[in-house]
Amino acid sequence: MTPAAFHVMLKPRGAICNLNCRYCYFLSKVRLYPGSQFRMSDELLQEYTRQYMAAQRVPEVTFAWQGGEPTLMGLDFFRRAVAAQHQYRKAGMRVMNALQTNGTLLDDEWCSFLHANDFLVGLSLDGPRALHDAYRVDRGGRSTFDRVMAAARLMQQHQVEFNILTTVHAANAPHPLEVYRFLRDELGTHFIQFIPIVERVNDSGFQEGDRVTSRSVTGKQYGDFLIAIFDEWVRHDVGQVFVQIFDVALAAWLGQRPGLCIFEETCGNALAMEHNGDIYSCDHFVEPRHFLGNLADVPLLDLMTSEQQQHFGQAKRDTLPATCHSCEVRFVCNGECPKNRFAYTPDGEAGLNYLCEGYRAFFNHIDPAMKFMAAELHAQRAPANIMQVMARQDAELQHRFATAGRNDPCPCGSGKKFKHCHGR
Numbered sequence: 001m002t003p004a005a006f007h008v009m010l011k012p013r014g015a016i017c018n019l020n021c022r023y024c025y026f027l028s029k030v031r032l033y034p035g036s037q038f039r040m041s042d043e044l045l046q047e048y049t050r051q052y053m054a055a056q057r058v059p060e061v062t063f064a065w066q067g068g069e070p071t072l073m074g075l076d077f078f079r080r081a082v083a084a085q086h087q088y089r090k091a092g093m094r095v096m097n098a099l100q101t102n103g104t105l106l107d108d109e110w111c112s113f114l115h116a117n118d119f120l121v122g123l124s125l126d127g128p129r130a131l132h133d134a135y136r137v138d139r140g141g142r143s144t145f146d147r148v149m150a151a152a153r154l155m156q157q158h159q160v161e162f163n164i165l166t167t168v169h170a171a172n173a174p175h176p177l178e179v180y181r182f183l184r185d186e187l188g189t190h191f192i193q194f195i196p197i198v199e200r201v202n203d204s205g206f207q208e209g210d211r212v213t214s215r216s217v218t219g220k221q222y223g224d225f226l227i228a229i230f231d232e233w234v235r236h237d238v239g240q241v242f243v244q245i246f247d248v249a250l251a252a253w254l255g256q257r258p259g260l261c262i263f264e265e266t267c268g269n270a271l272a273m274e275h276n277g278d279i280y281s282c283d284h285f286v287e288p289r290h291f292l293g294n295l296a297d298v299p300l301l302d303l304m305t306s307e308q309q310q311h312f313g314q315a316k317r318d319t320l321p322a323t324c325h326s327c328e329v330r331f332v333c334n335g336e337c338p339k340n341r342f343a344y345t346p347d348g349e350a351g352l353n354y355l356c357e358g359y360r361a362f363f364n365h366i367d368p369a370m371k372f373m374a375a376e377l378h379a380q381r382a383p384a385n386i387m388q389v390m391a392r393q394d395a396e397l398q399h400r401f402a403t404a405g406r407n408d409p410c411p412c413g414s415g416k417k418f419k420h421c422h423g424r
């Protein structure tokens with residue numbers, strides 16, 4: 001089966017980065033290429049661009065640049081990349097570039113280029129200073145907060161389109177509203193992605209073992225984090241602030257595909273390419289057992305459609321534990337990413353997602369609001385109408401609290417008497 005489109009996460013400098021974020025899953029990949037210069041050659045850039053564009057049968061293609069830190073390639077490399085895209089693009093094809101960066105090397109010249117060429121930038125920022133600097137430090141262990149904020153301001157000045165990628169970890173997970181309000185109010189961003197840090201303890205840096213580092217978020221923490229932010233968003237920001245997991249969830253409640261691999265039933269349409277043309281099944285599985293081949297030896301499309309890659313993608317569905325099959329939120333969760341499936345179900349079955357508790361709580365929590373917004377969309381009304389509903393419900397609840405007698409059931413729904421609960 002040849003897909004109409006697929007993605008490749010490009011690593012032009014491999015795992016090389018100017019920072020040393022303590023939870024980074026990619027820095028250890030340098031060990032796969034001892035002695036390498038970690039720099040994509042112009043020949044590989046040309047060949048990749050040619051093959052990638054020829055293989056796509058959709059009107060819009062995206063080049064996804066990541067690392068390590070891709071800006072370490074220098075601006076001229078990206079000028080050549082854009083030139084190659086112009087050279088190989090099919091008639092009528094729209095070309096997009098997505099650049100994930102820590103932002104620390106961006107200057108006026110970079111920002112002019114990014115704006116002029118319509119790059120969509122993902123900027124990594126974990127919240128206000130103390131929460132961001134908890135793990136996102138440079139090679140000397142120093143704070144990176146000011147440099148990242150300067151990059152955000154510079155991109156705003158140059159009208160570069162960017163979204164914020166915030167990882168959720170042990171340090172910032174207990175502070176959901178502090179993180180969200182900082183991004184929304186102080187930074188003024190309208191596009192946010194949350195990525196849970198689940199970092200396994202092992203010496204290989206591969207997806208092995210079932211213990212996690214102390215930096216990792218727990219399932220419960222992640223669920224609580226998302227719920228707190230959703231409760232704020234659904235009251236104030238629908239239609240104004242776009243949080244990726246909320247959008248993905250709404251698509252699922254509308255009966256559409258989520259559009260994000262981790263929540264799809266199957267995956268495998270997002271390869272990763274190292275600096276030397278080595279292709280792996282996924283950015284999260286850059287490790288020998290998921291090596292597909294090198295672009296110099298095998299055409300990209302053949303690697304994408306190989307039996308090994310098909311099997312990789314279908315295993316996401318085929319290895320789902322029984323608990324997930326009977327789960328009320330499987331339609332939106334689908335067991336999330338296989339990289340996190342190293343926990344056990346209550347009856348001892350292996351392969352449950354480590355974050356299950358959080359996802360189950362979160363998706364159940366948002367169910368009424370999602371149903372309402374999906375119904376509004378079906379009726380061709382604005383999903384933002386949910387904010388009026390929430391305001392009415394909150395006012396009613398406040399009234400019930402204000403008028404509850406000491407021996408009445410607590411309006412919070414705990415089942416306890418008011419005097420033993422919120423009335424205490």
Ligand code: SF4
Nearest residue numbers: 261262267268282337
């Ligand atoms: S392994 Fe996870 S991140 Fe990779 S493609 Fe599958 S779902 Fe996506």
Ligand code: SF4
Nearest residue numbers: 324327333335356360
């Ligand atoms: S919430 Fe848990 S049980 Fe339900 S589909 Fe997701 S991982 Fe499986």
